[in-house]
Amino acid sequence: MTSEPKDYDNSWTYRVPQIHKELGEPVITIRHLSKTYNIPGTDESVKALHDIHLAPDSEFYPIRRGEFVILRGPSGGGKTTLLNILGTIDTATSGTVELLGEEISEISSDAYLSGLRLRRIGFVFQTFNLLGTMSAFENVELPMTIQGKLGHRQRQERALMLLETVGLQDRIAHLPSELSGGEQQRVTIARALSNDPDILLLDEPTGDLDTANTIDIMNLLLRINREKKTTCVMVTHNPDVECYADRLLYLEDGRFVKQAVNKVQTPLILEEYQEYLRKKDA
Numbered sequence: 001m002t003s004e005p006k007d008y009d010n011s012w013t014y015r016v017p018q019i020h021k022e023l024g025e026p027v028i029t030i031r032h033l034s035k036t037y038n039i040p041g042t043d044e045s046v047k048a049l050h051d052i053h054l055a056p057d058s059e060f061y062p063i064r065r066g067e068f069v070i071l072r073g074p075s076g077g078g079k080t081t082l083l084n085i086l087g088t089i090d091t092a093t094s095g096t097v098e099l100l101g102e103e104i105s106e107i108s109s110d111a112y113l114s115g116l117r118l119r120r121i122g123f124v125f126q127t128f129n130l131l132g133t134m135s136a137f138e139n140v141e142l143p144m145t146i147q148g149k150l151g152h153r154q155r156q157e158r159a160l161m162l163l164e165t166v167g168l169q170d171r172i173a174h175l176p177s178e179l180s181g182g183e184q185q186r187v188t189i190a191r192a193l194s195n196d197p198d199i200l201l202l203d204e205p206t207g208d209l210d211t212a213n214t215i216d217i218m219n220l221l222l223r224i225n226r227e228k229k230t231t232c233v234m235v236t237h238n239p240d241v242e243c244y245a246d247r248l249l250y251l252e253d254g255r256f257v258k259q260a261v262n263k264v265q266t267p268l269i270l271e272e273y274q275e276y277l278r279k280k281d282a
């Protein structure tokens with residue numbers, strides 16, 4: 001990791017096995033992308049992104065299959081705006097995004113984009129966004145029902161398998177209100193994986209969680225990223241989870257200002273991390 005040396009002990013990050021990782025082909029390329037929000041009822045506008053370029057001809061190179069990228073930077077820098085455009089839930093004012101070889105621009109149709117989202121992209125937000133009247137199982141099954149590719153039995157088997165993957169096989173009939181925050185976020189991750197996406201987009205997925213649940217969720221994401229080669233792009237304000245990324249991209253005033261590459265992704269270890277936090281706060 002290329003971050004500045006700190007005067008407190010962070011040696012826990014170097015004690016876990018190092019896993020060499022091969023990345024695949026580019027799956028997200030961005031060319032000269034800008035985003036301006038017009039403020040309704042006024043002549044004013046906010047330029048949220050300025051000529052974002054993540055392409056082979058730039059020092060900020062495309063995101064490759066299996067890569068875990070963390071977006072960092074100050075509040076208002078444009079992280080969520082960029083993530084929403086990558087997820088095709090918002091559109092750029094100019095420029096293009098190439099997702100999995102398919103070019104997205106302001107003229108792409110809504111039907112095409114919603115199909116792409118359903119098939120290829122999983123979303124996880126800070127607030128868990130589960131349907132409150134549905135059980136954990138039904139929440140995970142829902143995107144598969146909407147996609148209509150699997151039969152009833154296959155959907156049920158897959159929902160169960162995904163809830164097992166996130167360690168919630170004993171909670172399948174619970175409503176979201178009957179689950180802890182960490183458990184709800186696990187259901188959200190299982191749901192995001194239901195249609196076997198190529199790309200997971202995560203906006204502050206641990207923002208509402210305590211230290212133990214933050215590590216649990218980050219470890220789960222790391223396992224999914226390594227085992228399934230799911231590309232992850234995650235926004236966070238928490239610098240302590242930067243060690244999970246392959247690459248950090250810093251956005252400030254709507255521009256990429258720097259990037260850093262981790263040679264190995266390194267999970268946090270709860271007891272040692274808690275000890276580190278105690279020393280830091282002392």
Ligand SMILES: Nc1ncnc2c1ncn2[C@@H]1O[C@H](COP(=O)(O)OP(=O)(O)OP(=O)(O)O)[C@@H](O)[C@H]1O
Pocket residue numbers: 037038039046047048073074075076077078079080081082
């Ligand atoms: N719907 C909107 N209408 C107008 N301006 C917006 C809108 N959404 C975001 N902005 C503005 O765009 C800029 C970038 O916002 P964005 O939410 O992408 O930043 P961020 O880096 O995710 O911030 P934070 O870390 O606080 O979540 C900010 O100046 C913000 O006020």
